[in-house]
Amino acid sequence: METNGVRLTAEQARSALADTEQVRASASALSATPWPTWFFIALTLYIAALPIAYGGMMADSDWLLPRPAWLGVMLAITAVYGALFVVAAKDWRNRTGVALRWDVLPKRATVPLAVGLPVLLLGSAFAFRFTGRPAWLIAASLIGAAVSVGFHLAFVRLHRKSA
Template sequence: METNGVRMTSEQARAALAETERTRASAAALSATPWPNWFALTLTLYIGALPITYGGVMSSSDWLLPRPAWMGVMLAITAAYGVCFAVAARAWREKTGVALRFDVLPKTVTVPLVIGLPALLVGAAFAFRATGRPVWLIAASLIGVAVSVGCHLAFVRLHRRAA
């Protein structure tokens, strides 16, 4: 292997390969870094509002608001979240040059999160519909907020370790 007309020794080649691997690992960690704080807050608020909104949409009768109003709230917060997500992803890509990727996140965290969080948020609405007790919605909302904050802090720690 030659670099600028100079032949590399085997030790230099190993060092270059090790540096390349560290660079790849660093890029992977950067792509898994936490969202900006404003988006982490937005995501946490969205997750906290979802169980209550789902409960209103799925209630057997009008609960606090008429069902069409709950549907409007659901559409509005989902659209706002989608816009914020797009802005945060674009800002991160411009800031770091690395697109956010979910495939580099630790599978031991993301797989249970991808399965458990939707089950919690939607399951609470079904439990509310069956029992009529809003405690299910409040508990799911609080657990969802705790999970969101916990994941954000874990990704902050992951990023700091990699940087």
């Protein structure tokens, strides 16, 4: 193989291939890197607020706020979260040159999260509706926030391992 009229040695060719493989591995690692800290905090707060907002919307009678106000709160926090997600994704793409990819994240962690978190967040609202005890909502908020922090730390570790 010649490059600009210079013939590469076998060692130089191996080194170039190793560099290419390292670039591929780095690109995969970058796409698995956790969100920026500000978005991680916003996501954690959003997850913590969801059970309370769901509970307020599903309460038998007005609980702390009228039902339409809970619906407004839910729509507002979801809109803010959606806007922040778009900003974080665009910032990520600008910084790394790689679009966000979910396929590089370990399925053994993301599938239980995708199934378990909605069950936790919505299940607590149903439990609150049937029992009238807000402890279900508070527990779901705390567990949801802990899960968010745990996944963030796991993704930080995943990135450090593959980088």
